[in-house]
Amino acid sequence: MxxxxxxxxxxxxxxxxxxxxxxxxxxxxxxxxxxxxxxxxxxxxxxxxxxxxxxxxxxxxxxxxxxxxxxxxxxxxxxxxxxxxxxxxxxxxxxxxxxxxxxxxxxxxxxxxxxxxxxxxxxxxxxxxxxxxxxxxxxxxxxxxxxxxxxxxxxxxxxxxxxxxxxxxxxxxxxxxxxxxxxxxxxxxxxxxxxxxxxxxxxxxxxxxxxxxxxxxxxxxxxxxxxxxxxxxxxxxxxxxxxxxxxHLDAWTARRRAIAAIYDRELADGAVRPLGEQPYAQSCYHLYVVRSPRRDALAQELHDKGIGTLIHYPVPLHLQKMYARLGGKVGDFPNAEQVVGEILSLPMYPELTDAQALAVAAAVRESR
Ligand SMILES: Cc1ncc(COP(=O)(O)O)c(C=O)c1O
CATH class of the missing domain: 3.40.640.10 (Type I PLP-dependent aspartate aminotransferase-like (Major domain))
Incomplete structure (x- = not known):
């Protein structure tokens, strides 16, 4: 593509x-x-x-x-x-x-x-x-x-x-x-x-x-x-x-949801786990986040193909330097600590084209 x-x-x-x-x-x-x-x-x-x-x-x-x-x-x-x-x-x-x-x-x-x-x-x-x-x-x-x-x-x-x-x-x-x-x-x-x-x-x-x-x-x-x-x-x-x-906000939200639907469909084969939506929720997809146990390798491979990703967020707040004074330590919040090692945000904005979303999904699928 x-x-x-x-x-x-x-x-x-x-x-x-x-x-x-x-x-x-x-x-x-x-x-x-x-x-x-x-x-x-x-x-x-x-x-x-x-x-x-x-x-x-x-x-x-x-x-x-x-x-x-x-x-x-x-x-x-x-x-x-x-x-x-x-x-x-x-x-x-x-x-x-x-x-x-x-x-x-x-x-x-x-x-x-x-x-x-x-x-x-x-x-x-x-x-x-x-x-x-x-x-x-x-x-x-x-x-x-x-x-x-x-x-x-x-x-x-x-x-x-x-x-x-x-x-x-x-x-x-x-x-x-x-x-x-x-x-x-x-x-x-x-x-x-x-x-x-x-x-x-x-x-x-x-x-x-x-x-x-x-x-x-x-x-x-x-x-x-x-x-x-x-x-x-x-x-x-x-x-x-x-x-x-x-x-324009409602139309932008609809477009973000349409892009999310493309990602959901194209990533349904299990290469990564999209966070998805809970039954009570209609997300506005500020970010589209997937989980992968090999997150860092995936991010690097996408970067090498010219696809930008970010991690929201790499350090749970209890382990931030500024909160050492609150006594936060590894093990306090096991789920938070585990999940920050797996999450990756894919490109998501209303102007992203279908072709771009498909290209991102294809690159994610190729990275195994
Ligand atoms: C969840 C959340 N809370 C608070 C803020 C702070 O907002 P701002 O950057 O406009 O000060 C942000 C954005 O950075 C955010 O994403």
Whole structure:
């Protein structure tokens, strides 16, 4: 097959396909002469909330701060523990620490690479203040039992939906199932900015005002600082670009799912084990992840054929250098430790052609 190299991600066809709308959005902001917390931000927050079917949305500077500020709004502070996954972007745990709390990890189910209600329950202590499951790779965690657990323990549940724009749990969009959820608009995300961006989705509007205050230096009105918030405003340029992109998100999700179906079909012979979808889940395929006991050899062979892959993530968080001080050691979370040695993310973005997906799958099959 003559598809040429297949990079892990390529933004050029994405920009080219939407160039006119993006240029118009940028020009609108330049012409307005208003660059921070203006009409684009207000409109984006409204449109984002409507898209997710939630009451409100608060745009912030990145996904890490979306989670941090959501945790602060939920009351997390010094001495408090928040239970999350050891297999996620380290920024999930960093958000907990920046809110003043301590991350406590719960082992994952190797089939989903997600925390389970059982593992989360084991990690709960009297100091636990919130639960923060991660919809990793765009595949929802099994939320109903997790929400039951949260309710039984009287703990709020914050969805880390940074990778899960458009994923559905039993038909309902993730990000709308707990009181708050965090989104990231990092460029590779399913809804990506041309730079950093994030938002808190708000189902319980009791948190809205505090979130808006926290993202803007704790100001209740201009120059009146009620508490030391941070500067986590999402500027008008990013809001305008994201408004231009949002109407395409459903079509992009459908395209990602079509590519996943090609991979599923072409990789069904057992050369690798695609993670697949659980019966309750409709993944938005932020990433397409396979497991292989000879992962490193496979990645090298694909690289030699010009096919880009990445590992999300190679080091479970309890074994990261920064968490040596929390006493993490090998053996603490056996499933997480095993699975990070086997996972590999294949190219997955809406502009990937069928021919490219077929070429990637063929190269995976040839590598035995
Ligand atoms: C699961 C998860 N949580 C949190 C983050 C942090 O988001 P950001 O990079 O926008 O700060 C990311 C993205 O890096 C992520 O994938």
């Amino acid at each position: 003559t598809t040429g190299p297949v990079p892990f991600v390529d933004f050029r066809p994405h920009v080219a396909a939407h160039r006119a709308e993006i240029d118009a959005a940028i020009a609108r902001v330049l012409d307005s002469g208003w660059f921070i917390l203006g009409p684009e931000c207000e409109a984006f927050e409204r449109e984002l909330a409507a898209h997710f079917g939630v009451a409100d949305a608060v745009a912030v500077a990145n996904g890490t701060e979306a989670l941090q500020l959501a945790l602060e709004a939920l009351g997390v502070g010094p001495g408090d523990e928040v239970v999350t996954s050891p297999v996620t972007a380290a920024f999930s745990a960093i958000a907990i620490e920046r809110a003043g709390g301590t991350p406590v990890f719960a082992d994952v189910d190797p089939a989903t690479v997600a925390v389970t209600p059982e593992s989360v329950e084991k990690a709960i202590t009297p100091r636990t203040k919130a639960l923060m499951p991660v919809h990793l790779y765009g595949h929802p965690v099994d939320l109903d039992p997790m929400l039951d657990l949260a309710q039984r323990k009287g703990l709020p549940l914050l969805e880390d939906a940074c990778q899960a724009h458009g994923a559905r749990y039993k038909g309902r969009k993730v990000g709308s199932l707990g009181p708050l959820a965090g989104l990231s608009f990092y460029p590779t995300k399913n809804l990506g900015a041309f730079g950093d961006g994030g938002a808190v989705l708000v189902s319980d509007t009791r948190y809205s005002e505090r979130l808006r205050r926290l993202r803007n230096g704790g100001q209740s009105r201009r120059y009146y600082h009620d508490e030391p918030g941070i500067n986590s405003r999402l500027d008008e340029l990013h809001c305008a670009v994201l408004r231009a992109k949002l109407p």
